[in-house]
Amino acid sequence: xxxxxxxxxxxxxxxxxxxxxxxxxxxxxxxxxVMAKAIDDIVGAFDPAQSYEFAxxxxxxxxxxxxxxxxxxDTSKLVGDLAEKWDVSKDGLVFTFQIRRGVLFDSGKPLxxxxxxxxxxxxxxxxxxxxxxxxxxxxxxxxxxxMIRTTGDYTVExxxxxxxxxTFVLYCLSATCGCVVEKASALANQTNxxxxxxxxxxxSAGAGPYRLVDWQxxxxxxxxTNPHAAxxxxxxxxxIRHVAEPAAQLLALKKGDIDVARDLSADQLKTIAGDANxxxxxxxxxxxxxxxxxxxxxEFKKPEVLQALKYAIDYEAIAKNITPGLWFVWQSFLPKxxxxxxxxxxxxxxxxKAKALLAQAGLPDGFTxxxxxxxxxxxxxxxxxxxxxxxxxxxxxxxxxxxxxxxISKMRARQHQMAMNTWxxxxxxxxxxxxxxxxxxxxxxxxxxxxxAWRTHFFDPAMTTAVDDAAKELDPAKRNAxxxxxxxxxQQRAPFIMLLQNFEVDVARKGVSGLSxxxxxxxTRYAQIVxx
Amino acid sequence: MTGHRLRQALASLASVxxxxxxxxxxxxxxGRAMPIDPVIAIAxxxxxxxxxxxxxxxxxxxxxLPVQFWIYLRNLLHGDLGHSVMTSRAVTEDIxxxxxxxxxxxxxxxxxxVLLGVxxxxxxxxxxxxxxxxxxxxxxxAGQSVPVFVLGLVCLLVFYAKLGIAPGTGQLDVAYxxxxxxxxxxxxxxxxxxxxxxxxxxxxxxxxxxxxxxxxFSMAYITRMTRAFMIEALSGEYIVTARAKGLSxxxxxxxxxxxxxxxxxxxxxxxxxxxxxxxxxxxxxxxSWPGIGLYLTGSxxxxxxxxxxGATLVIGLVYLVLNLLSDLAYSLLDPRVR
Numbered sequence: 001x002x003x004x005x006x007x008x009x010x011x012x013x014x015x016x017x018x019x020x021x022x023x024x025x026x027x028x029x030x031x032x033x034v035m036a037k038a039i040d041d042i043v044g045a046f047d048p049a050q051s052y053e054f055a056x057x058x059x060x061x062x063x064x065x066x067x068x069x070x071x072x073x074d075t076s077k078l079v080g081d082l083a084e085k086w087d088v089s090k091d092g093l094v095f096t097f098q099i100r101r102g103v104l105f106d107s108g109k110p111l112x113x114x115x116x117x118x119x120x121x122x123x124x125x126x127x128x129x130x131x132x133x134x135x136x137x138x139x140x141x142x143x144x145x146x147m148i149r150t151t152g153d154y155t156v157e158x159x160x161x162x163x164x165x166x167t168f169v170l171y172c173l174s175a176t177c178g179c180v181v182e183k184a185s186a187l188a189n190q191t192n193x194x195x196x197x198x199x200x201x202x203x204s205a206g207a208g209p210y211r212l213v214d215w216q217x218x219x220x221x222x223x224x225t226n227p228h229a230a231x232x233x234x235x236x237x238x239x240i241r242h243v244a245e246p247a248a249q250l251l252a253l254k255k256g257d258i259d260v261a262r263d264l265s266a267d268q269l270k271t272i273a274g275d276a277n278x279x280x281x282x283x284x285x286x287x288x289x290x291x292x293x294x295x296x297x298x299e300f301k302k303p304e305v306l307q308a309l310k311y312a313i314d315y316e317a318i319a320k321n322i323t324p325g326l327w328f329v330w331q332s333f334l335p336k337x338x339x340x341x342x343x344x345x346x347x348x349x350x351x352x353k354a355k356a357l358l359a360q361a362g363l364p365d366g367f368t369x370x371x372x373x374x375x376x377x378x379x380x381x382x383x384x385x386x387x388x389x390x391x392x393x394x395x396x397x398x399x400x401x402x403x404x405x406x407x408i409s410k411m412r413a414r415q416h417q418m419a420m421n422t423w424x425x426x427x428x429x430x431x432x433x434x435x436x437x438x439x440x441x442x443x444x445x446x447x448x449x450x451x452x453a454w455r456t457h458f459f460d461p462a463m464t465t466a467v468d469d470a471a472k473e474l475d476p477a478k479r480n481a482x483x484x485x486x487x488x489x490x491q492q493r494a495p496f497i498m499l500l501q502n503f504e505v506d507v508a509r510k511g512v513s514g515l516s517x518x519x520x521x522x523x524t525r526y527a528q529i530v531x532x
Numbered sequence: 533m534t535g536h537r538l539r540q541a542l543a544s545l546a547s548v549x550x551x552x553x554x555x556x557x558x559x560x561x562x563g564r565a566m567p568i569d570p571v572i573a574i575a576x577x578x579x580x581x582x583x584x585x586x587x588x589x590x591x592x593x594x595x596x597l598p599v600q601f602w603i604y605l606r607n608l609l610h611g612d613l614g615h616s617v618m619t620s621r622a623v624t625e626d627i628x629x630x631x632x633x634x635x636x637x638x639x640x641x642x643x644x645x646v647l648l649g650v651x652x653x654x655x656x657x658x659x660x661x662x663x664x665x666x667x668x669x670x671x672x673x674a675g676q677s678v679p680v681f682v683l684g685l686v687c688l689l690v691f692y693a694k695l696g697i698a699p700g701t702g703q704l705d706v707a708y709x710x711x712x713x714x715x716x717x718x719x720x721x722x723x724x725x726x727x728x729x730x731x732x733x734x735x736x737x738x739x740x741x742x743x744x745x746x747x748x749f750s751m752a753y754i755t756r757m758t759r760a761f762m763i764e765a766l767s768g769e770y771i772v773t774a775r776a777k778g779l780s781x782x783x784x785x786x787x788x789x790x791x792x793x794x795x796x797x798x799x800x801x802x803x804x805x806x807x808x809x810x811x812x813x814x815x816x817x818x819x820s821w822p823g824i825g826l827y828l829t830g831s832x833x834x835x836x837x838x839x840x841x842g843a844t845l846v847i848g849l850v851y852l853v854l855n856l857l858s859d860l861a862y863s864l865l866d867p868r869v870r
Contacts, residue, residue: 029707040830043574045620052576132580201620214710216629217619218830219702219822222710239706243820248701251693257700402567405835408577409569426578436578450581 027256032237033512033529036249037262039242040218045201048119048179050128054521055240057176059221061522062238064179064206067097067116067156068170070428075519076339078170082111082180082207092163092474095170099154104228105182106204106211113150118183120148120158120173122195130177133426137169138162165473167339171429176522181205209233209527218242223526233527234514250507253278259512259531262504265377266324269505277510282325283517286335287424287502288433289327291371291386293495295457297417299367300495308357310497312393313386314349319500322381330501332487333437333494337519340430340483346491354393366394372410373420375401382499383420411455420499423452428520430483431471438490439467456495463489544859548852555848556608559841560601568835574617604841613845614838618830623842626827631846632717633703634816634823638808640739641746646801649751653758658785660763668755675752684745684818691741699738701820708734742819746812750804757800761793768792795865802858810847 028034039055051060068086071077080086083097103111123134124144138161139147147159160169172178185205186196196205204212209231210223225236241258243249249261250268261268272278293300293309300306315329334341358366373383380401387397397418402410410416425432440453441464447454453463466486473479491498504517511532516525563570575587592600607614613623621629656668691698699705703719704712708731715722720739723731765771766789774784813825820826824843831839 032706034706040618040834043576043617043834052578127583127586129574129576129579129583131583198620216822217616217626218826219820220709239709241702241706241820243701251688252700255693255696255700257706403833405568405572405833408572409567412569412572412577448581451578 028259029237030531031235032239033235033260033526033531034239034241034258035260035262036241036243036252036258038244039221039240040244042217046204046212046215047128047197047200048176048181049123049126049195050130050197050201051176052129055221058521058524059212059223059240060176060179061208061518061524062210062223062526063204063208063212064181065103065111065208066178066180067099067173068178069174070171070519070523072516072518072523072525075337075428078167078174082116088166092166093160095158095160096151097156097158099156101154103207103230105185105207106226106228107182107185108228109182109184111180111182111207113152113154113156115183116156116180117148117150118186119180120178121145122181122186123177124148126195126197128197130175130426133172133175133177137164137172163472163474165429165431165471165476165479167476167479168429168431168471172427175427179206182207209525210238229527231527234530238526238529253507253509256509258509260506260508260515262506264505264507266322266326269325269507272507278507279510279513280505280507281515281517282503282505284337284519285424285502285504286337286428286519287422288330288333288335288498289382289420289422289500289502291497291499292411292416292419292421292452292456293497294414294416294418294455295459295495296414297369299361299363299369302361302363303493304357304361305363306495307492308354308361308393309390309395310347311350311354311357312389312395313347313497313499314389315345315347315499317349318382318385322385323378323500325503325505327378327500327502329499331491331498333433333490333496333498334430334483334487335425335433335501338425338428338430338433340480342484342487344488344491349389351392358393358395364394366396368396368398369417370398370400371418371420372400372402372407372416374404374407376404379420386420412450414455414457424520430479431467434467434470434483434486437494437496438463438486440464452496458495460493463494544856548856551852552845552848556605556841556845557601559844560604561597563837563840564597564600566835570617570835570837573835608845613842616831616839616842617836618834618839623838626839627824627842627846629714629717630822630824630827630843633719633821634809634812634825636718636720637739637742637746637815637821637823638805638812640743641750641808642801642805644743644747645750645754645804648747649754650758650797652751653755654762654785654790656755657759657762657766665759668759672752672755672759675748676756679814680745680749681814681818683748684742684815687741687745688818698741699734701818703735703738703822704731705734705738742812742815742821745819746808746815750808753804754800758793758797761796762789765789765792795862798858798861798865802854802861806851806854809850 041053042056043053046056046059048060048064051057065082067081067083068078069081071079082100082103084100086095086097088095099113099116105111120134121144123131124139125141127135149157151157181200182205186200189199190196191198202215209226209229210233211226213224214222219242221240223238225233243252246263246265246268250264252258253261293306295301319327319329329345330336331345331347332342358364371383373379383399387399390397407419407421411419411421423436436451438453439449440459441449443454443457443459466482470479470482473482506515506517508515514528514530516528518524571584571587575583588594592603616623616626619626652668656665659665692700712719712722712731713726715725719735720732723735771784771789774788812823813829816823816825817829824846828840828843831843
């Protein structure tokens, strides 16, 4: 048994615990950039053939290089990264890429055409989540070795089974799944013929400016300079810490524990607006916020009702009061920044017109419907604003808040009535969103294409045909014209209310600059970050 | 060990697999009843139907529920808890990585809670009705009433944000991130074993706030229970007899009264410790402490069912082991049980 003396002495010594407190260091290490960001969305880890979420796509963009990338200054243009030049045959079927010489992998070995062909082939063979970005061209495990092949040490030839718009193919090659991995490393570490998939989830084998040093899920990602990179990063170490709460990010920024806060909310941005110590960097992103109106609800089959709901909402008020500086009004299914997007915004709050449309639809007293939305800011606040707007025209909106995956699961099962969600394109070409929002060749449960149009029972054969036609159109001007018509048609007829598009606003401490934010996460670059 | 005690120990041990089976079954069923499609957690919202179908097949979700459970159970018996979607690692590997962080936090908190809570409870009972007793009662009542997350946030606001005398969240400063070798998984201990005292002090400083918050919560409970047990013990006839015999106050207090409450106190401490290991979820979230609680929360939000089942199983196992140990402790401490 413990004696009284021992017990009391030990108790007293435990009071000394506060002595362990020490002053928090008000600076991050000089050789490291520390960013705070919510990184708990990572699922496919860091294999480019599987990576599909924002945080890991962004890391992949800094670990690997691709054949081509969009010009950061003008994303409607593509520039060569690994590809010194490329040619497309007149019939649009054969793409030949000349690979830049002298590029070295993290291992010090040279990057060759063999690595490029292997990387693209493995995306098709593994056919993991982003695999469709390449398999949609008709490549499959059986034909890919013939269709994607080397014709020299530094030449790769891609052959399409059928004609596709050239920019469509090129933009898909600039997606994360187009990252080039070192064939020798991937094969040396493969298990069960997985082409290195398990190993590459937690290791990197690229030629980008960084290499992956450590990743703890929902905690941190650490990158360090790739010693053989063509362009050496200005700061050799990047630490991305998982900080989910925007308030905690701002606190850490002010205390000097981090250099850059990546996910501040509108409230936090307001508190530091105009403060020269925390200069913000703003970049338009391609994420759209929309409301899906399930056409299984009888009222939503009436075009007047769809129009009435679109006229009921005060879009500008939402953007100005709830999401200032973070989301802006955008009513096209192609986000601003995607080639072919139009900036038309035909809907503004007009209560009288909305009520007249409802009356025209035979619903002068309105109706009751449920809106599912994410149970977090700013979605909850926006849902409440829309509820008030709808009430003004007699439509009673019951709000149903849920976890993001819960809302998505419900939408995928087509069990929602109205649901507010976000969508971002899988690649920079217009086909990504056009297919998602407009294409629904088969509305049955057995359909092979079950994206947003299918989930909403938006079955419009003319629109589906237009999506296919645009994807195959070789003339860029004609192609853009098809998309322009499609967007205007969609705005009027589709059971979707396109609300807003987002900005990414990153706030760095004074003296920290050079973070280049891309329109999609994998185009964000760390290598030019400098610390004074 | 006598035959009776051996039989008791065996009976307690025999209940472990049955309880664990129940725990696995209930958690498994709750996991399957969740309104989130676990396939989305792996394949993502944009995945085409063929990928969704393949993942569903790979996860065995096309099988009837009893078959799914049988497969999980069979793998479990072979030590295979499956792979986590979130971390891309085996769940057993994840648990080995995350659980030591929780153990470090909970054990530190428990040591502080016991060393402060027990003496406070004893002295408060001895001086029942005094000003000291009132202060202890209010202090312990507040500890049990204030939610842990509120206390954690207030601590961060005061000691980190305002006063700047404590580090922020996480286990280490960025400068030391990834430098401490993984020996036991408990960073303070690992840093000491590594002989790097800068790392040690940094890890220890990061431990203070979350451990203090958890310790206060448990200390409040331990103090209140100790006080109540002691008040009851001090009113016993044997205490009157001891006083009549002229024994010293300290001997009466520690030898006779405290000695008689140790059995009940062991149960309280075991439950408090188990509660800390399990209840650290919120503290870990507030302080971004990469323990089993944070792992469990993240897994739940991502519908990562293998990870949820694995973490729940570990927490359940901890409860059972502590329960078993406290049962065994009874027979050692209480002559009537022998």
